[in-house]
Amino acid sequence: MARLKTLLSWSSGKDSAWTLHRLRNDVRFEVVGLLTTINSAADRVAMHAVRSELLRAQADAAGLPLWPVPIPSPCSNEEYERAMSEAMTRAEAEGVECMAFGDLFLEDVRAYREEKLAATRLRPIFPLWGSDTRSLAAEMIAGGLRARITCVDPRVAPRSLAGSDFDPRALPLDVDPCGERGEFHTFAYAGPMFRAPIAIESGEVVERDGFVFADLLWTALATPALSLRS
Numbered sequence: 001m002a003r004l005k006t007l008l009s010w011s012s013g014k015d016s017a018w019t020l021h022r023l024r025n026d027v028r029f030e031v032v033g034l035l036t037t038i039n040s041a042a043d044r045v046a047m048h049a050v051r052s053e054l055l056r057a058q059a060d061a062a063g064l065p066l067w068p069v070p071i072p073s074p075c076s077n078e079e080y081e082r083a084m085s086e087a088m089t090r091a092e093a094e095g096v097e098c099m100a101f102g103d104l105f106l107e108d109v110r111a112y113r114e115e116k117l118a119a120t121r122l123r124p125i126f127p128l129w130g131s132d133t134r135s136l137a138a139e140m141i142a143g144g145l146r147a148r149i150t151c152v153d154p155r156v157a158p159r160s161l162a163g164s165d166f167d168p169r170a171l172p173l174d175v176d177p178c179g180e181r182g183e184f185h186t187f188a189y190a191g192p193m194f195r196a197p198i199a200i201e202s203g204e205v206v207e208r209d210g211f212v213f214a215d216l217l218w219t220a221l222a223t224p225a226l227s228l229r230s
Helices: 014-024 052-062 077-093 107-117 133-142
Strands: 004-009 029-039 066-071 098-100 123-125 146-152 184-190 200-208 211-218
Touching (some): 014 184, 029 052, 029 077, 052 066, 052 211, 077 107, 107 123
Parallel strands (some): 004 029, 029 066, 098 123
Antiparallel strands (some): 146 211
C-alpha cells in the first residue's frame, strides 16, 4: 500500500519534531516536507523567533525540504490565511494528501485547522492528539529529543526558563509539561528525527511584546546575524 504524502506543520519546536518521529514510524504516511511560517521582517520563525538558518539546519538534519511561508509583521489574520491558502494550493498541486499538526489538546485550534482544510483535498491529521502531556514530555526526553527554550510567557512561566534546555522535571507544577497553552516555545536540536544534532549556543535574552525571547546561534556560522532587538 502506498504511503500518504504528508506535509508537516513545523514550528521548529519539540512537538512538531516528535510528530515527525511518530509519522516516520507509521507505515501509513510519508512525510514529504516541513511547512513553516516565517516573519519576513525579522527572517525568523514566527512566534518562536528562531533564526531562519537554524530552521534550514533542522530541515537538512531531518533530510526533508523546507516549505517556508513568509508573513509580514505585524500580520493580520487575513494576511495569514491568504499565505496559508497559497501554500495549500501548492501542496494540492504537488500531490500532497495529508497535513499533519503537532497539536495536543486545544479543541479550538484543531477545529480551526480542520475548518480551513475542509475546502481542500488535504486531510488534517494530529498524531499527538490526546496524549497526556506529562507522559509525552517524559517520552520525548527518554527517546533522545533535546530542545532549547526560545520563548517564555512571563505571565504564566518563569523568565529564567528562556535559554535553558527543555526539562519537564524543572517546570513549575502549574505549567503544562509541553507548554501547550503557550507558556513556552522551544527549538529542537537533537533527537531520532535528525541525522545528527544541530550545534547551537544561547545568545542574548530580551523582553519584547510581553514575551521573553532567548536568541539561539548556530555554531556552524562564523558571525551572528540579525539581533532579536530588530
